[in-house]
Amino acid sequence: MSKYQTLLNILDKIRDESIETKFKQKYQPDKADIEKVNQARSRAFIHLYLLVSHGILDFTEREHFITDGTQDGGIDGYYIDTDKKVISLIQSKFRTSQSNFEQKHITLEELLSMDVDRILNGETTDEKGNDYSGKVLQLVREIGKIEDVARYKYQVILIANVDKGLKLVANKLFGKLPVIIFDFDKCYQRLVFPVISGTFFNASDLSIQIDLSNKNAGSKISYPVNTSLGEAEITVLFVPTIEIAKILTKYKNSILKFNPRSYLELEGKKVNIAIRDTIVSQETNEFALFNNGITFVSNETSINERIGQKSKAKLMLKNPQIINGGQTAYTLSKLLQENDYSKAEKIFENKEVLVKIITLNNPLGSEFENSAVQLIDKISTATNQQTTVSSADRRSNEKKIIELQRVIYDRFGLLFERKRGEFGDGISNGYIADEQVIERNLLVRLYYASLGRISNCTGKRPFLRFDDVEQLVGDLDSLDRIYFGYLCLLGMTNTVSIHRKRGTFVKLLFLIEKYKPHNISEYKEVASSAVKALTHDWEAFISFGERKNPNLISTFIDRQSGETITHFNVGGWMVSSHLMDDIRAYVSQEKNEA
Numbered sequence: 001m002s003k004y005q006t007l008l009n010i011l012d013k014i015r016d017e018s019i020e021t022k023f024k025q026k027y028q029p030d031k032a033d034i035e036k037v038n039q040a041r042s043r044a045f046i047h048l049y050l051l052v053s054h055g056i057l058d059f060t061e062r063e064h065f066i067t068d069g070t071q072d073g074g075i076d077g078y079y080i081d082t083d084k085k086v087i088s089l090i091q092s093k094f095r096t097s098q099s100n101f102e103q104k105h106i107t108l109e110e111l112l113s114m115d116v117d118r119i120l121n122g123e124t125t126d127e128k129g130n131d132y133s134g135k136v137l138q139l140v141r142e143i144g145k146i147e148d149v150a151r152y153k154y155q156v157i158l159i160a161n162v163d164k165g166l167k168l169v170a171n172k173l174f175g176k177l178p179v180i181i182f183d184f185d186k187c188y189q190r191l192v193f194p195v196i197s198g199t200f201f202n203a204s205d206l207s208i209q210i211d212l213s214n215k216n217a218g219s220k221i222s223y224p225v226n227t228s229l230g231e232a233e234i235t236v237l238f239v240p241t242i243e244i245a246k247i248l249t250k251y252k253n254s255i256l257k258f259n260p261r262s263y264l265e266l267e268g269k270k271v272n273i274a275i276r277d278t279i280v281s282q283e284t285n286e287f288a289l290f291n292n293g294i295t296f297v298s299n300e301t302s303i304n305e306r307i308g309q310k311s312k313a314k315l316m317l318k319n320p321q322i323i324n325g326g327q328t329a330y331t332l333s334k335l336l337q338e339n340d341y342s343k344a345e346k347i348f349e350n351k352e353v354l355v356k357i358i359t360l361n362n363p364l365g366s367e368f369e370n371s372a373v374q375l376i377d378k379i380s381t382a383t384n385q386q387t388t389v390s391s392a393d394r395r396s397n398e399k400k401i402i403e404l405q406r407v408i409y410d411r412f413g414l415l416f417e418r419k420r421g422e423f424g425d426g427i428s429n430g431y432i433a434d435e436q437v438i439e440r441n442l443l444v445r446l447y448y449a450s451l452g453r454i455s456n457c458t459g460k461r462p463f464l465r466f467d468d469v470e471q472l473v474g475d476l477d478s479l480d481r482i483y484f485g486y487l488c489l490l491g492m493t494n495t496v497s498i499h500r501k502r503g504t505f506v507k508l509l510f511l512i513e514k515y516k517p518h519n520i521s522e523y524k525e526v527a528s529s530a531v532k533a534l535t536h537d538w539e540a541f542i543s544f545g546e547r548k549n550p551n552l553i554s555t556f557i558d559r560q561s562g563e564t565i566t567h568f569n570v571g572g573w574m575v576s577s578h579l580m581d582d583i584r585a586y587v588s589q590e591k592n593e594a
Helices: 005-022 034-055 059-063 098-103 108-112 116-120 133-146 164-173 184-197 241-255 271-283 326-338 341-348 366-383 392-397 399-412 425-426 439-448 465-474 474-492 502-515 520-532 534-548 570-574 579-593
Strands: 077-081 084-091 153-159 180-182 207-214 223-227 230-240 294-298 300-304 313-318 321-324 352-360 416-418 438-439 555-557 562-569
Touching: 005 034, 005 059, 005 098, 034 059, 034 077, 034 084, 034 153, 034 180, 034 184, 034 416, 077 133, 116 133, 116 416, 116 534, 153 164, 164 570, 184 399, 184 425, 230 241, 230 300, 241 321, 241 341, 241 352, 271 326, 271 341, 294 313, 294 555, 313 341, 313 366, 321 326, 326 341, 399 416, 399 474, 416 439, 425 570, 438 439, 438 570, 439 474, 465 474, 474 520, 502 520, 502 570, 502 579, 520 534, 534 562, 534 570, 534 579, 570 579
Parallel strands: 084 153, 153 180, 294 352, 416 438
Antiparallel strands: 077 084, 207 313, 223 230, 230 352, 294 321, 300 313, 555 562
């Protein structure tokens, strides 16, 4: 499945959200009417931007900001960010084929159709005197109602491919407003990938508010701590469990970036059952006693107890991340999702959880960032003692591992699962298929197999050494060999599960050496043909190996028949140091004979 097809799956899922709304007819046309289906997908494309970039989960709320239609002044959507004081004006160009989506550019005429100056100046008609649509007039009214509008900045969002020439003049066309471009590649990286991995928000965009509604809401302990990065502060308090459930339901993997595990990988653990039982079966607050709590890291923490509501307070965390207690948060979110809100409120009523917030006062950025990440990783490792965390789990957040994931996705559309379960959302929602996800240990086995290091493929839990990762990120030839081997493995086994059989990886190495084409676009077709020819090829290759390695041939007398039997030690040959040379010699011989 291509990245473009994954995009279509996401857009169709967004269209399905309209079924229970008054907009159903617009987004659910007859499937046979391809033109209207594409129009609906075009609008859903703007929904996707609003969902991922601004975290608007509700379909109807997103629809409010979509202006696409006749007399729209060239503006397809907008968003007024009251927190950041930014007004975004959006033009989107959805293309109905993969080739057009990745190659077709927006035209100068299409850019000039955006009446940015007129609309921001409060005009209600275009230059010809025609009234703007009701949605555009709605935008004009909403800007006019902003009391501190002078503090707001404006930006133009182009969700389209823009050629170099237009990029140079784009901001001049809109009165020197900043122009942010989402070309096809950025759409795949910044819109599609976050949806299938459950990471809708960048860390810098995460700000959450928590209601502290018990009578001791203001009770907390704060303690300053000196670290190698300067002063940090630890804040400890009890928080209503329903507020934690809301947070993880909304942010999912985005708030677990420094946690060694992902949102859906937390499912099915025994500890989750105990957490659930304590919440559901108890009407009193034993949960606060039994649970170890949740640990956040934050760049800025503030608690306001004067919010005009008796016995309530607000806790604000800037750039929060859960580094311990992910299972607790996950289980609470599942309970919230499984019940309607009124029932959930009763289940969670008067039940609290201990929350520890580690505030790193220095802003993340420049040289501080790497050191801060290392400190957070150490805190995460130290606090994740309740459940065993493997070395591979701990290493999943290393910068080079994250970069490797990006390179593999960009080049092949393949999803390298650096954290177990991180693409569970994408699979469960039907955005992607199982075979699009390559489990981290399988990727490592394929890497070593492609190098001829077969003995490294059969260990229980192989994982790349850091120097291997560093080399692999920039080694496109090795990545191509891994990808072709993976396609062959899918054809051989029709499964994506890990195979540790030595023979499987030798066969993959053989197929890579003999069949891997130069053009990536040919990989799938060639891999399919190679697997079909494997039985014949393999028998011929074994015979070749037997002739080349007489030292691995033994003879013995069969006790029953009395016949002399020769045996070629295939297993020993497969782990021999000259296996790769033999494969290459065989492939060269085949080519010469052809």
